[in-house]
Amino acid sequence: xxxxxxxxxxxxxxxxxxxxxxxxxxxxxxxxxxxxxxxxxxxxxxxxxxxxxxxxxxxxxxxxxxxxxxxxxxxxxxxxxxxxxxxxxxxxxxxxxxxxxxxxxxxxxxxxxxxxxxxxxxxxxxxxxxxxxxxxxxxxxxxxxxxxxxxxxxxxxxxxxxxxxxxxxxxxxxxxxxxxxxxxxxxxxxxxxxxxxxxxxxxxxxxxxxxxxxxxxxxxxxxxxxxxxxxxxxxxxxxxxxxxxxxxxxxxxxxxxxxxxxxxxxxxxxxxxxxxxxxxxxxxxxxxxxxxxxxxxxxx
Amino acid sequence: xxxxxxxxxxxxxxxxxxxxxxxxxxxxxxxxxxxxxxxxxxxxxxxxxxxxxxxxxxxxxxxxxxxxxxxxxxxxxxxxxxxxxxxxxxxxxxxxxxxxxxxxxxxxxxxxxxxxxxxxxxxxxxxxxxxxxxxxxxxxxxxxxxxxxxxxxxxxxxxxxxxxxxxxxxxxxxxxxxxxxxxxxxxxxxxxxxxxxxxxxxxxxxxxxxxxxxxxxxxxxxxxxxxxxxxxxxxxxxxxxxxxxxxxxxxxxxxxxxxxxxxxxxxxxxxxxxxxxxxxxxxxxxxxxxxxxxxxxxxxxxxxxxxxxxxxxxxxxxxxxxxxxxxxxxxxxxx
Numbered sequence: 001x002x003x004x005x006x007x008x009x010x011x012x013x014x015x016x017x018x019x020x021x022x023x024x025x026x027x028x029x030x031x032x033x034x035x036x037x038x039x040x041x042x043x044x045x046x047x048x049x050x051x052x053x054x055x056x057x058x059x060x061x062x063x064x065x066x067x068x069x070x071x072x073x074x075x076x077x078x079x080x081x082x083x084x085x086x087x088x089x090x091x092x093x094x095x096x097x098x099x100x101x102x103x104x105x106x107x108x109x110x111x112x113x114x115x116x117x118x119x120x121x122x123x124x125x126x127x128x129x130x131x132x133x134x135x136x137x138x139x140x141x142x143x144x145x146x147x148x149x150x151x152x153x154x155x156x157x158x159x160x161x162x163x164x165x166x167x168x169x170x171x172x173x174x175x176x177x178x179x180x181x182x183x184x185x186x187x188x189x190x191x192x193x194x195x196x197x198x199x200x201x202x203x204x205x206x207x208x209x210x211x212x213x214x215x216x217x218x219x220x221x222x223x224x225x226x227x228x229x230x231x232x233x234x235x236x237x238x239x240x241x242x243x244x245x246x247x248x249x250x251x252x253x254x255x256x257x258x259x260x261x262x263x264x265x266x267x268x269x270x271x272x273x274x275x276x277x278x279x280x281x282x283x284x285x286x287x288x289x290x291x292x293x294x295x296x297x298x299x300x
Numbered sequence: 301x302x303x304x305x306x307x308x309x310x311x312x313x314x315x316x317x318x319x320x321x322x323x324x325x326x327x328x329x330x331x332x333x334x335x336x337x338x339x340x341x342x343x344x345x346x347x348x349x350x351x352x353x354x355x356x357x358x359x360x361x362x363x364x365x366x367x368x369x370x371x372x373x374x375x376x377x378x379x380x381x382x383x384x385x386x387x388x389x390x391x392x393x394x395x396x397x398x399x400x401x402x403x404x405x406x407x408x409x410x411x412x413x414x415x416x417x418x419x420x421x422x423x424x425x426x427x428x429x430x431x432x433x434x435x436x437x438x439x440x441x442x443x444x445x446x447x448x449x450x451x452x453x454x455x456x457x458x459x460x461x462x463x464x465x466x467x468x469x470x471x472x473x474x475x476x477x478x479x480x481x482x483x484x485x486x487x488x489x490x491x492x493x494x495x496x497x498x499x500x501x502x503x504x505x506x507x508x509x510x511x512x513x514x515x516x517x518x519x520x521x522x523x524x525x526x527x528x529x530x531x532x533x534x535x536x537x538x539x540x541x542x543x544x545x546x547x548x549x550x551x552x553x554x555x556x557x558x559x560x561x562x563x564x565x566x567x568x569x570x571x572x573x574x575x576x577x578x579x580x581x582x583x584x585x586x587x588x589x590x591x592x593x594x595x596x597x598x599x600x601x602x603x604x605x606x607x608x609x610x611x612x613x614x615x616x617x618x619x620x621x622x623x624x625x626x627x628x629x630x631x632x633x634x635x
Contacts (some may be wrong), residue, residue: 045450114354135619246309278455279455
């Protein structure tokens, strides 16, 4: 099991027979059944997005309708025009991009160095540290909200990005360390030792040997950090207060749900627009997803 | 609409914070270098230097707030006593179990509700996720497309996904009731009926959680060597026997942590039960949303801090038993 990720494609290379993992020798009937099941699953999985898309194309006067058509007969891009040019939507997105890219990068760097330490040394306090990282996943998000908010007030960090950026960098660390440590464990240490014999320092071996070999796990970690910061709502609402110009998109879109009535058309158009970057990033990295996500401790 | 002013402002805010973090890191590393390397000449100087930035961040943003919260849980802090809360010992902890946690709901019904929610969700996540992973783990046409479409729910911002689902449960304009009406059945009041609302919550969360499971388990399945199955086939094992005796045991190292994380995330899920439960039915609340209401709607800070620690302890006990029972997380911290 120790090379779980390195052997990831081997399993599909040979023909097999049974239902529970089969390949070329599936009977045509069974193949059709499998395709039908998968198509149904795919429809269920993309269905809500299609509905949001359909609503975003509706003209403003018939947002509420019992029409089920994917592209309504009188489709219009009016909602997109309003949200892009009449609302500060682009500045919300820009704010989110600035925060998200910075925090995801810093988060990966902090987690990678920590995971390297956990993976390659048996220092005192190591198992306590790993259990602690697991334990942080048990903490309900709203549990730390009050103390963090009061801490931020005392440090003058409310109404600025300072507290938010630091908090996003840190909160993603435990899960990232888990993934990265699990992946580093699967990379044979011999490679680094060979590099050290050739005159590399320990840090150079980490930077030049281990990190390039761990691209899938690093990509996944970046993706998770990116998504977490990109989608975060509760902490941003608490930390940014009522500052108009600093709003991130989740706060802005939530505001479109308005005091008097929800602007469903604009909300849907905005949702489709903010979904795009994450979905593209996801599709781009989906080849890494399977091999990168070994979930720590897979070594056995 | 976007102005240069906004662009520059957020850039300078983020940039200055990044510089701050960088400066702090350099300072810490220099300090550690002089203490651990030059002065103590400690054997594990390098790993501790590598860990330091992450560790300090976690201490400041997790451990310190936790201790602060623990102190809070022994006081009567609320809106009325915000400035100078009094120390009241274990009273808050007693209250969690003896008084209604919300307006009417007591602790144990809420706990039962949360267990039901977690068990239903995790069962479906693992069951359907494993089923889809097994279907995908073969050579076939369109595998990449299926995989991409199936992980899509994961890529969608959770708040948007949940609000979209909530729209689908609308009494007159939601998809489910439109279909029910067209079929000539009575539409279901998803938002007001306690049972229907709970089912709506579960449907939404099951949809959200399956992609993570199927991707993780597919990764695990692909690492199982085909040789085992070939050998089993030679011995005449049927599909179910192969699944039972090869797939499940060899998948365990992936399955166990995945179930554990899935349980934490479901147990602590806030967005789904909070947003789907639009009418604030207490019957649909789970512990985490109850905690949020106790703290931020009823402003019982001291009480909610105690409540938070009760939840935390319960999860801790569960984890210890789970890890004892499965023993497979051992590798995570002993290898």
